[in-house]
Structure formats: structure tokens, C-alpha cells
Amino acid sequence: MKTVLAKVDEQAIRSAGEIIRQGGLVAFPTETVYGLGANAFDEKAVLSIFAAKGRPADNPLIVHIADKSGFEGIVKEIPEKAQKLIDRFMPGPLTVILKKTDKVSLHVTAGLDTVAVRMPSNKDALALIRAAGVPIAAPSANRSGLPSPTRAQHVFSDMDGRIEMILDGGACTFGLESTVVDMSGDIPVLLRPGAVTLEQLKETVGEVILSGGVLSGLKEGEVARSPGLKHKHYAPKSARVVLLRGSDKAIAEHINRFAADNSHKVGAIVKNCVTSLDKNVKICYIGNEDLQYAQSVFDALRALDDLNVDIIFCQAVEEGGIGLAIMNRLLRSAGFALLDV
Ligand code: TXA
């Protein structure tokens, strides 16, 4: 299959909408990461997403809608607390999980009786959903297990020849996937932290439980509330990832000690304030703010992997605000390897 890579314009959106209606796959930008979309009501198209990504069949997809009326017909009801989150954070980087109707295929939800719904704020994503005229089921547009794509080029390197079209809308604003909250029970459960923070969720609905698996591996025998929690994620193809927590100076010293013995090709993802790194270290500086870290962390993991480094040291951040989401992705990328230095 020939994959068309097109800059977003009216014509490209029209063709992309047509491809979705015909049962094809289109990758598109959102404010979080690039998605790999298919008509959510077309079972065959939905199944082809799993094939293109190499995604385990038990990991459900998010249904993307263009306006709030899109909830009608796909969820059974919107409880009061869920409505509050929808009113405050949609459109935006939030996904809510609610009881599904029969209209939503079990292929979308991987057999669950709940469905994840999100209304992105990215104008190109909204234009595509409107052009398609159907809700769009879309996971992140990476090959399963790899870091999520935040630029069209990342999608191209994972999906060339596997999907009909990639819409290039530039780099994503947030760079980490949406906050996923399970609103199908009495107390909301945060399954995946994102740019809508735990603090903001609590401000809006009161008590919110942080799911197991977000900052630590699932314990032996612990059941994943979200199938996504149990699968390998965000890991570069060959490099090993290790998180370092400590002062800027201690982090630099640890990395330099490791680089000094010359037996490993070493990469580092650090804030600009980590200075004096050895010249042999391949460094991705990610600015000094957590928001900048979020925007560029997946790009940095991919870039260092492309340089064939053996190990990537990443600077840990505080777990408040968007820092919780950064730590969740980094810890999972590292298989929970975290060193205090
Ligand atoms: O920002 C995002 O959410 C991006 C863009 C494209 O919208 N999408 C995305 O999709 O990250 P994906 O498939 O990579 O992640 C969806 C997550 C998975 O961890 C999945 O297990 C969880 O949401 N999920 C989906 N439906 C669920 C459900 N019914 N119950 C529990 N978890 C669910």
C-alpha cells in the first residue's frame, strides 16, 4: 500500500474524510499525539487498526467525536460528575470512560462494556471528524510498544506502507497522550495521567483514585483496570532507558561516570540546567519547564534510538501537575528502572 503524506489543507481533509468513510486508515494530528483513525462504526476498519499497529487485541480504542452531541448513542448515560469534567475540559486532552451502548462494537472496546470517548481541541482533528461524518476510533499512531508519535515524520517511520494517509499538522502541543479517567463507577479512577492534571480533576469532581500501575508496575496478580496498563509501552527499539532522580550535579556526574568507561554509547534526556556533560554523551536538552519536557520527550526517545545509543538516561521530575504524566511515561519506558543519585 502507498501511504500518502499530506500537509493539512481543505483538500487533504476532504480526501482523508473520504478514506475514513470508505473503511481506510488515516493518521492525524491532535493536541496530544498523532492518532491512527478509522470509522468507529466499521468493524473491519477497526480491526485493521490493530493489524497496522501490531496492537494486542485486548487493548481498547478511544472514540473521537467533534462535538458534545457525539456522546449520544454511544454511551448509555452521562453521570453528573462525568458531565462536570466534560463541561470543563472538552474539547481538550481528556478521555472519559463510560458505559457503552450496543451501537459501539466490542472490537472497539476489546470486549469491555465501557467505551473511552474524547473530543480533541486540535482544529485539524475536529475538521477530519466532521469531514468523515462518523466518530473516529483512534489509538496513538505508533507501532505498538514504541513511543507515541508527536510529529508526522514519526508516524511515517512507523506506518509507511501500512495505512492510506498521514495528515501532517506539525508538532503536537502537549506531546503526551490524553488524561484517561474511568467515570463508569461511583468514584472516578485516573487510569492515565495527562495534560489535564490530577489536581484539576479533584478540583472539579472531588475524590479521584489514582489507578495502580501508573507509577509502579502492577503487582503480581493485580488486575489492570485499563488494559493499556499491562502492556509494554513507550520503549525505544533497542536502547535501555533508566531514570535518574537527584540534583542536576549528581545526575551529570552519574552520566559522566557511565560514559567514561567507553564501553557504552550513552544518551541523555535532561533539562537545560544539567550542564558539564561529557562530550561523548548524545544529549537531548528539553528546556527547563515540565511542559517543554512533555512536548519533546517522545521525540527525544526516538531521536536517541535512531543514533543507536545503548542506554538513555532521563532526568526524573516532580510528580505534581503534568509531571505525573511525564513520570508515568518515563517509568513505563524504563520498565520502572529509577535510580536515586
Ligand atoms: O491522546 C490520546 O488519547 C491519543 C490521541 C490519538 O487521541 N490516543 C491514545 O490512544 O493515546 P491509545 O489507544 O494509545 O491509548 C488509549 C488508552 C489505552 O491505555 C487503553 O487501554 C485505554 O485508553 N482505554 C481505552 N478504552 C478503555 C476502556 N473502555 N476501559 C479502560 N481503558 C480504556
Ligand code: MG
Ligand atoms: Mg498508545
